[in-house]
Amino acid sequence: MTFARIGIRVAQAVAAVIGVTLIGFVMVHSAPGDPVFALAGEYGDESYYDFIRERFELDRSLPVRLVTYARRVMTGDFGTSYVLGRPVLSIIGERVPATLLLTVSALFVSSMTGLGLGVFAGIRPFSTRDVGVTSLTLALYAAPVFWLGQLAILFVAFRVSWFPIQGMTSAGIQTEGAAMALDIAKHLVLPTLVLASQQLVAVSRLTRTGVIDQLAQPHVRTARAKGLTNQIVVVRHALRLALLPVVTLIGHRVGHLVSGAILVEIVFGWPGIGQLTLDAIRTRDMPILLGLFMVMAFTVVIANLLTDLIYEPLDARIKYRSA
């Protein structure tokens, strides 16, 4: 990919983030539910609500607020949370690592397992194992994530207590380093599995189709005729090409992962941006919500950009040329 091409993609990415922010701004501000009431709670009086409105500039018109907001964002000021009274970036920043850890591990687990299952099913299409894998992955996909999570908690954590039920760390833990990492790893297992199980099906289905497709291609027949082992034929000749659409898919699933993480985080008490999003919606904390929109849009855009970049070395047929 040439620099010019990368430049264009980056420009597209920036435009996408700006677009999402604009739409988000209008949506958040025109949604029903006055943030002043959410903020002030019960027992207020009008002077108090006016005071809050003025303080957070909610008494201005929507266009004025949008311009003010845009101007601040340009200077790197994403505003201050209504509820927490702290800068939006630092609030989101302290939650991002947890979500990143969860989504990256779920992405890893779902991609690896999905690929494995897809190949496993694809080399013997319509066999018992193929039907088995298909049924299993579809069942996992059909199960709502909060239900699956709740079941996991009930059986794996509660009944047999292999894993802790909630949170990212044990209560009151004060260790550092390896002991802390181990503690986090223990807490990570269940949410990762539940989140990954939802993503699994797409990867495994697409891999399966690709493998079946490629195995019927002439170049595979040639490879077999040359007397190559089955393993080499499947991995080198069929899988490499079958992977192309899968890579695209995995890249595009990142967005789904982030939204799926919201539910998983709530079910497992995982301290990431999912929990923060829910709290911000409840309290109509607009600066935080807008910040979250931007972070999510940014993540998706970056993931798509990376997908495009990885694509080229995988497929000898694709070469980006400057026109």
Next chain:
Amino acid sequence: MLATNSAGWYRCYMTDVLGLLFGPARPGNIGGLAALALAFLSGCPSDERPDRSGRLVLALSSDPGHLNPAITTSGGVQTASKLLYNGLVELGAAGEPLPELAERWEVEDDGALYRFYLRRGVQWHDGEPFTSADVKFSFEEVLTRYHSRTRSSLATVLQSVDTPDPHTVEFRFSHPYAPLLQQLNVLETPILPRHIYEGTDPLQNPANRAPVGTGPFQFEAYRPGTEIRFVANPNYFKPGLPLLDDIVMRVIPEKGNQVIGLETGEIDWLFGIGGLDRRRLEKNDDIAFLQNGNSPGGSNCIMTLSFNLERPILRDVRVRRGIAHAIDRDQFLERVLFGEGQVARAPISSGIAFAHATGLGLPDFDPAESDRLLSEVGWVRTSEETRMARGIDGIEDGTPLEIEFLHFPTFAAYGQLLRAQLRSIGIDIRLRTLEPSVFVEAVFSDGDFDTNIISYCNSTDPEIGVRRMYVSSNIAPIPFSNAARYRNAEVDRLFDEARATVDKASRTALYRRIQEILVEELPYFWIVETVSTRAYRTRCNGFKLYGHFADSVSCN
């Protein structure tokens, strides 16, 4: 200062090491005796608090965001931060004021002047002395500005807070103000440290996340979305308290998982548990329950049905009475609350004993009387399932009796039961589930509803939690105020009179008169008084339902 401290720590540490090496001190055990002697000579604290032990782990439903209860009425913040602070008084089990930061007080000028004598020697968690200046600052600069409840009740009537000396505070009011003492506990008016907040924006002060208080526990760590940890305040002014070493508050957003955590022992204390879970866990010997009318959202709450009096169909009191007679409130208690709580018997909660009137005769479940009243107005029952209007002023003949009912998602069960009950009398209830902030806008800003259900918390004094529902000045976009849009000049006047009357017996009489009028006019119908049930592991004990719930708790 630091050096002495660390040397002291070292001496005490050595004592412990010797003790560990040689075993407990007893005659014949030289090493143990030596350790004891060393402890004695070096002035190490021997264990003055034999019961101080353990860690309490409790569950919070969401990350409170900060720990400053003086700038918000958010139940989450108040629940999480209460143990860090003190009020001037504490409210006892029956709501009676008890000494806390104030040792004693005098009420003068018929209740227009309150003088508090503060406890001496109280320290903030950072070692600074607590004085009357802190009280003045908290009220003038923070509470009457940023705490919506205190602002709306005190800001207009409180004339001044004076500090004649560092240990005396005087509250002067423009006219006699009766409920003050009920508003001075840690929940309503926590006292903040002036030396930390003065000259800053209280909403953005970093101390909101690393707070300094005078309470039984002091702040140790805040891990967003995960947990907050407090440790015992070694210099707490109540001798021997607290008993725990530390408290860990875990963020567990899902109620179901909080209960599972309690069952596995990961959690020791839940602030709230539903009736169904309670029934299931009653057989579990490791779990016990405490119950009263105080919940993190407020105290003495009544699930209340509001009638929008501006809607033509609800203007006639006979219609409202007819609806009330068709409601079987015992069923609400049984099926929605699983028996936790009681059917409301008066507009003011039985939890405010002096103001709660008895023998008022609220409409009881009587379908025949309901039918008679509705038919009398002109809502007649034909072959159709729903009643139709016939000859009612301002309503077209043949209009079906359809009533809209707004509720929070959490109160869906109330809506469903109400719809089932009223259908049998020929009223068609249309349910509209609205998220709280949207509900507030629809009901209080726009007045766009027929009926709704709200958990109105009466608080500890009718002036704080009851008045707001009935005075006509509250027909305004103020959340959880006068939802019914009720307007009665005599009721307005009686509330004003009760506020300025300090004599308890006279206030009782005034509130009784108010309640009689309300029952006659039925702007609302009071369904059930709810209670809040806490659940805890029996390895911990000493929980209280008032004041600092955990300052005398110990866990094995």
